[in-house]
Amino acid sequence: MRKYEIFKIKSEYQSFIMGRERLLFELLAVGPSTNYQEIEYLCDQLNEMEIDQIIRHKLSKCFDKIDSHRNEYRLTHLIKGEVFIKLGTHCIEVYCQGSRMLDLDLFVALSTATDRFFAVMNEQEECGWLKPVKYSERMILENTLV
Template structure:
């Protein structure tokens, strides 16, 4: 099973660290380690660079994008499920104020459906998969061209 944590990075930090995303991954990874004496400092840094999710906005975006799919269901505006036909895959998204948690199994298509829908919420959503050491933006941030 693949597990992702999705954070909303503040615009100024997302643009400043664009191209150096391993810094975000390292920060979130250190936060996930237990027994770290510096955990409170790391948590404060994460609180500072991340934005809070609006559970109502998440529900609205997901319901608008996925309501037509018979394989989509939601519970209490914080738990969403997609099951692909013929048991090809299943994903469960759990929404909290500071982080979204996605667990997926089977085809990669199932998590892509959630990622594609969540991109409509904000361009600065950053996903991490600690087990596979994968990380990245759900939608790549376009750098402004300052000099022509």
Template sequence: MYGIYKVKKEYEPFVIGREQLLYDLLKENGEQSNDLKEIHYLCDIIEPEIIDEAILSNLSKVFETIERENGEYKLTHPVKGSILISLSAYSLSVFCDGSRMLDLDLFVALSEVDSRFFAVMDNNGEWGWLKPIKFSDSERKTAAIFR
């Protein structure tokens, strides 16, 4: 089970290099994280239109069926398995049943619509940006100041 959050653009430089702290905040509070003031401060509200674009435009080519109802999506692939996605104000809850390739498909689709998605998988202690962050030399120096 994953929780996927969208870090606000103005706080991305602050979070870079401190991802472990963000992970600790998100994993400790699990289901309640959408109610936390820290989440409201650090993360953007997830717009359903962006998720629709990511899923319907990018994943319809990969998955055999895509069902959408009341802010939930179920995507099915005959070989890889299925993905169940629930949308709330500040996060996506994602359950993959099958191959780890399902994760990759979803991560690529979401990272194509925005680069600031951050995923937390508490059961395995995994976390990270869906799209690797690239820096120019000047951005690296600025990011180092925030550490």
């Protein structure tokens, strides 16, 4: 089973974090409850209705069955496997069992909403943007913020 923690980085810190993702990983890898003040400072609070809409409308096309209760979702695909999603205030916890295509389906759906989602996979010590900003876009972004 693969576990991800996904955060929505505040827009004012996105350009600063680019190129420093490993430092952010070290901060987030400890766990959202341990470094809550830092996470609250760097990450936006999640909009539950926005995430719910993404899961129900965009992912319903990719999955055979979607069950939900409060802020928890179980998405089932008969061939690919299962995804369990739990929404927190600043973090989306995701558990995937089965094909890695499950992860990709979720990442693509979330990245359609914004390019500020950042995922951490502690067990494999991996991290990254769900929708990486291209170098030319990054230069434009940095130049407009200066």
